[in-house]
Amino acid sequence: MDERKERFNRVQLRDSKQQEMLVGSTTPFLKDAWRRFTKNKGALVGLIAIGLIFLFALIGPYINEHAYNVLDKIHINLPPRVPFLEKLGIFNGSEGKYNPYIEKGFTNDYFWFGTDVLGRDLWDRVWMGTRISFYIAMVAVGIDMVIGIGYGMVSGFFGGKVDMVMQRIVEILSGIPNLVVVTLFVLVLKPGMISIILALMITGWISMSRVVRSQVLKMKEHEFILAAKTLGASSFVILFKELLPNIIGQIIVMTMFSIPNAIFYESFLAFIGLGLQPPLASLGVLIADGYRAMITHPHLVIFPTVVLSVLMLSFNLIADGLRDAFDPKMKGF
Amino acid sequence: MTKFIAKRILLSLATLFVILFILFLLLQFMPGSPFNDEKLTAAQQAVLMAKYGLDKPFFIRFWIYLQNVVLRGDFGISYAIKKDMLVSGIVIARLGTSIRIGLQALLLGVSLGVLFGVISGSKRNTWMDSMATVAAVIGVSIPSYVLALVLSFVLGYKFRIFSITYQVDQPLWSSILPTIALSFFVMAQTTRFLRTELIEVLSSDYVKLVDAKGVARPKVILRHGLRNAMISVITILGPLTVNLMTGSLVVERVYGIPGIGSLLVEGIQVNDYNVIIMIAFVYSALYIFVNLIVDILYGVIDPRIRVAKGG
Numbered sequence: 001m002d003e004r005k006e007r008f009n010r011v012q013l014r015d016s017k018q019q020e021m022l023v024g025s026t027t028p029f030l031k032d033a034w035r036r037f038t039k040n041k042g043a044l045v046g047l048i049a050i051g052l053i054f055l056f057a058l059i060g061p062y063i064n065e066h067a068y069n070v071l072d073k074i075h076i077n078l079p080p081r082v083p084f085l086e087k088l089g090i091f092n093g094s095e096g097k098y099n100p101y102i103e104k105g106f107t108n109d110y111f112w113f114g115t116d117v118l119g120r121d122l123w124d125r126v127w128m129g130t131r132i133s134f135y136i137a138m139v140a141v142g143i144d145m146v147i148g149i150g151y152g153m154v155s156g157f158f159g160g161k162v163d164m165v166m167q168r169i170v171e172i173l174s175g176i177p178n179l180v181v182v183t184l185f186v187l188v189l190k191p192g193m194i195s196i197i198l199a200l201m202i203t204g205w206i207s208m209s210r211v212v213r214s215q216v217l218k219m220k221e222h223e224f225i226l227a228a229k230t231l232g233a234s235s236f237v238i239l240f241k242e243l244l245p246n247i248i249g250q251i252i253v254m255t256m257f258s259i260p261n262a263i264f265y266e267s268f269l270a271f272i273g274l275g276l277q278p279p280l281a282s283l284g285v286l287i288a289d290g291y292r293a294m295i296t297h298p299h300l301v302i303f304p305t306v307v308l309s310v311l312m313l314s315f316n317l318i319a320d321g322l323r324d325a326f327d328p329k330m331k332g333f
Numbered sequence: 334m335t336k337f338i339a340k341r342i343l344l345s346l347a348t349l350f351v352i353l354f355i356l357f358l359l360l361q362f363m364p365g366s367p368f369n370d371e372k373l374t375a376a377q378q379a380v381l382m383a384k385y386g387l388d389k390p391f392f393i394r395f396w397i398y399l400q401n402v403v404l405r406g407d408f409g410i411s412y413a414i415k416k417d418m419l420v421s422g423i424v425i426a427r428l429g430t431s432i433r434i435g436l437q438a439l440l441l442g443v444s445l446g447v448l449f450g451v452i453s454g455s456k457r458n459t460w461m462d463s464m465a466t467v468a469a470v471i472g473v474s475i476p477s478y479v480l481a482l483v484l485s486f487v488l489g490y491k492f493r494i495f496s497i498t499y500q501v502d503q504p505l506w507s508s509i510l511p512t513i514a515l516s517f518f519v520m521a522q523t524t525r526f527l528r529t530e531l532i533e534v535l536s537s538d539y540v541k542l543v544d545a546k547g548v549a550r551p552k553v554i555l556r557h558g559l560r561n562a563m564i565s566v567i568t569i570l571g572p573l574t575v576n577l578m579t580g581s582l583v584v585e586r587v588y589g590i591p592g593i594g595s596l597l598v599e600g601i602q603v604n605d606y607n608v609i610i611m612i613a614f615v616y617s618a619l620y621i622f623v624n625l626i627v628d629i630l631y632g633v634i635d636p637r638i639r640v641a642k643g644g
Contacts, residue, residue, distance in 0.1 A: 042470070175348035176355075177620045179579045180613040187601060187609065188362045264476055271478055271583050272598045291482055291587070295490055305479050313474040320470065 033249065036325040043321020046314035053311055057134060060127030080114040080122075080299050114299040116289070125281055126303050130311070132282040136193065137262040140200035145255055147201070148208025153239050155209065156216030167213075170206055178203040182265055186274045193276060196269060200262045211254045215247040249326030256319035260312045267308060283308045338629055345625045352617045353402060356610045357395050363606045408611035413603040414596070420607045424593055424615060431585070431592030434508050434515065435577045442516035442573075446523025447563075453524065454531030454562070455554045465524055472521020477576075478583035481514035485587060499590040511588045515580045519573050526569050530562035564634055567627055574623045578616050 037043055113122035155166040182199045189195035219225065220243065228242050267284025269275050275285045283304045290300030382388045389397075401407040408420045415423055453465035489497035489510060500507040534540060535558050543557050581594035589595070593612050600608035 042467075171344065172348045172351050175345070175617070175621050175624065176352055177575045177578060177616055179575060179582070180352075180616050183597075183601070184356070184359050184609070184613060188359050260474065267476065268478075268579060268583065272586070273602050287479075287482075294482065294486060298486065301482060305482065309475050309479055312476070313471060316470055316474040 029249075033322075033325040037321050040321040040324060042317045043325075046317030046321065049310055049314040050318065053130060053307065053314070054134070057127050057130040060130075061124040064121070064123060079297070080303075113303045114297070116300055122286075122300065122303060125286060126283070126307055129281050129283045129286050129304060130307055132193075132276065132280060133263050133266060133284070133308070133311070136197055136200070136266050136282065137259050140197045140204060140262045141255055141258045143197075143201045144204030144258065145208055145251070148205035148254075149212050149244075149251060151205065152209035152212025153216055153243065156213035157220060157235065157239055157243065159217075163213075170209065174206050178265070182269065183272070183274065186269055191269070191274045191277060193280065196266055196274075196276070199269075200265055203265075204258055204262065208251075208254055208258065211250055212247060215250050216243055219243055219246050249322075253319060253323045253326055256315060256322055260315040260319075263308070263312060263315070283311075334632065337632055341625055341628050345621050348621055349618060353399065353614065354395065356613055357398055360606055360610055361391070363604070402614075408614070409607040411605055411608055413605040414599060414608055420611045423608065424596065424611050427591055427593050427596050428615070430504070430590060431581055431594055433504075434511055434585075434590065434592065435581060437508065437512040438515035438577060438580075439519055439573065441512060442519025443523050445516070446520040447527060447559075447566075449520070449524040450527025450531060450562075451554065451559060454528040455535065455550075455558070457532060462528075465528070469521040469524040469528075472517045473525065475517070476583075477514050477518055477580035478587060480517050481511065481584045481587040484510045484514055497588075499588045501591065507588075508590070511584045511590060514584050514587075515577055518576050518580065522569060522573060522576075523566060527562055527566055530565045531558055534558050534561045564631070567630055567634070570627050571620065571624045574620055578619070 113126055115121055116125065151166065151170075155163045155170075181203050185199040185202065186195050189198065225238060225242055228238050233242070263283075266275075266282055267287060270282060270284030271288045273288075275288060276282055281289075286304035287301055287308065290297075290304065294301050379388070401409075406421050408424075411418050411420050411423060449465040449468070453462040453469075456462055485495075485497050488494045495510050496503070496507050498507070499511065531554075535554070540553060540557055543553050548557075578594070581592060582598055583594075584590070585592045585594035586598050593615065597609060597612040599605075600612065
């Protein structure tokens with residue numbers, strides 16, 4: 001017996017510290033994803049752009065002396081004018097050869113983005129609008145994420161009859177184009193913040209639930225789920241403690257794709273006349289109001305359009321970056 | 334295969350039925366009644382209600398409505414846009430223009446998308462690939478109405494190459510700008526999708542074998558790569574159709590095109606519910622039809638899908 005004991009060393013107990021060193025330092029999943037994400041130039045640019053837009057949406061309305069909702073009969077339809085930049089010949093308040101600031105004697109007034117037909121400062125309105133667009137998108141996506149994850153996890157995890165019934169429902173619902181659902185829903189409920197959020201929510205969860213379901217179907221065959229089941233874990237624990245952390249990457253990517261989609265639908269509704277009612281104004285409302293006067297006062301449509309486009313582009317860039325970061329196999333796609 | 338197609342058709346019909354029911358249900362909740370004319374007395378309103386059968390129970394009304402829709406294609410009369418005219422007549426008269434512009438955009442978008450997709454998928458990580466990728470990201474991000482505005486402002490107003498609005502007497506020439514505006518998303522999405530698919534197909538074993546046999550590269554890409562990658566591209570036709578429909582609403586409005594998109598917007602603004610409901614139904618039917626075709630085509634072209642779908 002003793003001879004044998006000498007010949008065999010109990011590897012695991014010998015020196016626990018040395019054991020860990022052999023394994024080497026592992027990079028946590030999220031840290032690894034972050035490293036890949038920051039290597040993606042497009043995604044970084046998107047992140048910075050969104051950071052800037054978010055910052056301006058927060059503080060923009062407070063850093064000039066005007067207010068977004070004050071009507072001003074004198075200062076109407078003024079083109080943008082910015083101190084310093086005006087010396088370079090841009091943003092000097094002229095529209096073609098005509099400069100209303102000089103003609104009307106507003107030599108001391110500066111409206112960075114100009115003013116609209118009611119004399120409201122466009123700078124403030126654009127950033128307030130951005131704030132509202134952000135808000136609507138975040139709330140709508142937040143809620144449909146919860147519904148989508150719940151639906152997808154239940155459908156995928158329990159399978160069988162439950163899955164079949166739930167998937168038939170999804171199949172029929174997804175047969176209805178979003179356009180129709182969103183438009184009619186807002187029409188029936190009267191345009192407003194809540195009805196727009198609800199409309200975006202009821203169309204948004206379907207794609208989320210599909211992604212979650214397919215991920216759950218893939219994941220639930222793994223051994224660690226079997227292990228959890230063997231140890232007597234309840235379905236609830238398996239779903240939220242075992243499955244959810246493993247599919248969180250896909251969920252984040254999906255969410256990032258949903259946000260620009262929600263922003264788009266909100267602006268789309270505004271454009272067809274189902275937008276927010278005054279005094280609230282989102283970017284979409286500003287564009288819809290501004291495009292009518294596009295030829296005489298292009299600044300009314302240019303600024304909200306640029307902010308909206310940059311916002312959408314940035315979210316898409318981030319989403320692309322995240323998809324590559326969470327799924328290295330998809331790298332370069 | 335027959336079983337698969339029959340199943341798909343049945344599901345499509347069921348979806349259409351559900352949609353019609355939901356639309357009819359929503360119609361009941363629309364604010365205001367079609368007869369809320371202040372000059373009408375309560376008795377006159379009751380007579381009108383009886384005439385149009387609005388006093389009957391919900392399901393009987395739905396049954397009558399269903400019969401009208403299915404047998405006669407009759408969605409009721411217009412209340413505001415063209416008073417007392419059949420909605421179906423108004424919509425069908427405008428359907429052609431919308432579908433034509435939609436198809437033009439689809440054709441242009443898919444052709445350019447395939448071109449860019451092949452370039453960027455086969456010349457991966459070159460400057461051409463980067464350009465195509467950047468263009469594609471911009472294309473899927475920028476809403477089509479923004480593009481429509483930019484195009485009509487720059488090419489229509491500043492340089493006066495095209496007319497700013499759609500001209501009925503020049504249906505092709507004046508539809509160029511709206512077609513480009515609508516096709517951008519289609520192009521971008523096709524590029525992105527095809528690139529992904531092509532990269533996957535080109536790195537598969539059988540393409541490596543073809544390569545190893547010394548087949549010329551263009552032939553490898555087009556005959557063996559593109560052909561297989563294109564099969565999957567068919568699947569995005571459904572989402573593309575939705576996008577074209579959504580885009581048509583705003584693009585038709587920007588250019589003043591007399592299509593069903595602008596009709597829907599008009600209907601929304603004057604609360605012409607029957608028009609809204611019919612166009613919503615037409616959009617849904619188109620979408621379902623495209624999805625049905627895609628599913629069947631996919632099953633016909635690729636036998637693997639048929640097996641996977643179980644029949």
